[in-house]
Amino acid sequence: MENYLREIVQLSLGSTPEEMLKKALEICIELAGASGGSILGEEGPYLQFLFSDVSDLIGVRVPFDSIAGISVDRSMVVYTYAPKDQRRYAGVDKQIRYTTKYLLSIPIPSVHLAVGADRQVKNAGALQLLFDENIFPEINVEKEPKELKIDALRGNELYEKHLKNIFWILPIVAFGMEVIKLRQTSYQAIHELKNKLIAGLSWIDYLKEDIRQRAEDLLGDENISNDFELSESSIREGVELAKTYLHLTKIYAPNFEPVNVNDVLRETAASVKAFASELNAVDLEIALDLDSNMGLSKLDTGQLKMAFFNLCKNAVEVLVEHKVTAPIIRISSVSTAGRIEIVISDNGSGMPSEIADNLFVPFKTKKEGGTGLGLTITKKIIDVHGGTIKCETGKKGTRFTIII
Numbered sequence: 360m361e362n363y364l365r366e367i368v369q370l371s372l373g374s375t376p377e378e379m380l381k382k383a384l385e386i387c388i389e390l391a392g393a394s395g396g397s398i399l400g401e402e403g404p405y406l407q408f409l410f411s412d413v414s415d416l417i418g419v420r421v422p423f424d425s426i427a428g429i430s431v432d433r434s435m436v437v438y439t440y441a442p443k444d445q446r447r448y449a450g451v452d453k454q455i456r457y458t459t460k461y462l463l464s465i466p467i468p469s470v471h472l473a474v475g476a477d478r479q480v481k482n483a484g485a486l487q488l489l490f491d492e493n494i495f496p497e498i499n500v501e502k503e504p505k506e507l508k509i510d511a512l513r514g515n516e517l518y519e520k521h522l523k524n525i526f527w528i529l530p531i532v533a534f535g536m537e538v539i540k541l542r543q544t545s546y547q548a549i550h551e552l553k554n555k556l557i558a559g560l561s562w563i564d565y566l567k568e569d570i571r572q573r574a575e576d577l578l579g580d581e582n583i584s585n586d587f588e589l590s591e592s593s594i595r596e597g598v599e600l601a602k603t604y605l606h607l608t609k610i611y612a613p614n615f616e617p618v619n620v621n622d623v624l625r626e627t628a629a630s631v632k633a634f635a636s637e638l639n640a641v642d643l644e645i646a647l648d649l650d651s652n653m654g655l656s657k658l659d660t661g662q663l664k665m666a667f668f669n670l671c672k673n674a675v676e677v678l679v680e681h682k683v684t685a686p687i688i689r690i691s692s693v694s695t696a697g698r699i700e701i702v703i704s705d706n707g708s709g710m711p712s713e714i715a716d717n718l719f720v721p722f723k724t725k726k727e728g729g730t731g732l733g734l735t736i737t738k739k740i741i742d743v744h745g746g747t748i749k750c751e752t753g754k755k756g757t758r759f760t761i762i763i
Contacts (some may be wrong), residue, residue: 377539379531383532384411387525391522394489398410398484399427406428407419429464431466440462486525553601563591620658635675643687646688650694670737748762
């Protein structure tokens with residue numbers, strides 16, 4: 360059991376909530392000796408299949424008067440012979456062409472504390488496990504379903520042998536469900552905020568036009584002109600922050616495909632060279648030292664290119680700002696023992712300790728107009744790839760080492 364819990368926690372730290380919940384469901388099915396299972400959560404006036412061993416079920420909604428609804432609303436463990444239970448949502452079996460036999464529905468307690476005078480526990484959803492045979496032979500559920508409080512299950516031999524450990528996993532399942540809900544909510548909120556800010560820029564343009572038509576000389580006033588400039592600049596920075604945050608939320612849904620990381624590094628180098636040209640850093644050299652024996656690995660090309668580019672972009676800006684002589688950015692890769700090591704370094708003057716100590720902390724930036732999320736995103740991308748990143752900085756330059 361300890362190994363199961365360790366695996367789930369590791370996934371929660373270095374993977375997506377969906378991947379963590381998928382693994383938790385697989386473990387629950389294995390521990391209970393079930394033939395299948397699903398995790399359902401609230402979606403407005405319905406319950407929705409969030410995860411299932413049958414992919415066609417994911418996203419399907421069922422009403423609260425279903426078996427799962429009884430578990431969620433009344434905190435009951437429901438064990439039933441599904442073909443004779445009128446509360447069973449028959450549309451599910453019809454949709455996936457499967458006949459559910461014995462069904463065990465367990466409430467998933469919410470991560471939020473109970474509130475109110477009655478202090479009732481609020482449930483985040485339900486875990487449902489399917490069985491081909493009756494796992495509680497002492498209970499004749501073919502005659503009528505059995506609804507039990509969790510305490511009534513304790514002491515049962517099967518509970519102690521198979522179900523007890525499942526209740527250790529349920530809080531982690533609830534946590535994963537909450538993370539997904541918060542991520543979806545924050546994404547929608549920031550997306551709407553971005554749209555409002557963009558609309559604000561348009562209204563400033565309309566305001567300028569109205570002033571131009573009625574009192575054009577006002578636009579020539581230095582104070583008014585500065586006010587407009589500061590307003591537009593602040594809104595644009597807000598838009599960029601919103602866009603960057605939206606990138607951050609997408610990191611947790613990677614698209615892993617067989618990729619040669621050297622191809623990603625070459626593309627990154629080309630993009631960095633173009634960026635350097637925009638800053639008139641035509642003398643900047645980008646030196647590539649890539650392992651010719653590099654094989655294919657399952658990576659997200661777009662995400663890794665963003666991570667590598669963020670590191671190189673920061674280096675270019677520092678080299679330009681400090682007018683470093685013969686500026687150079689070195690990019691190397693080496694494959695060894697099933698891992699890939701990528702090093703990105705520059706020959707700048709290094710970073711002050713107050714910056715180096717907070718590199719990956721959100722919003723800790725000294726850059727004018729910066730969002731403070733660039734390196735946070737970079738680290739999250741490396742985390743999602745199951746890797747590590749470390750920084751070494753000194754008077755002879757800065758060096759990032761990435762292992763994935």
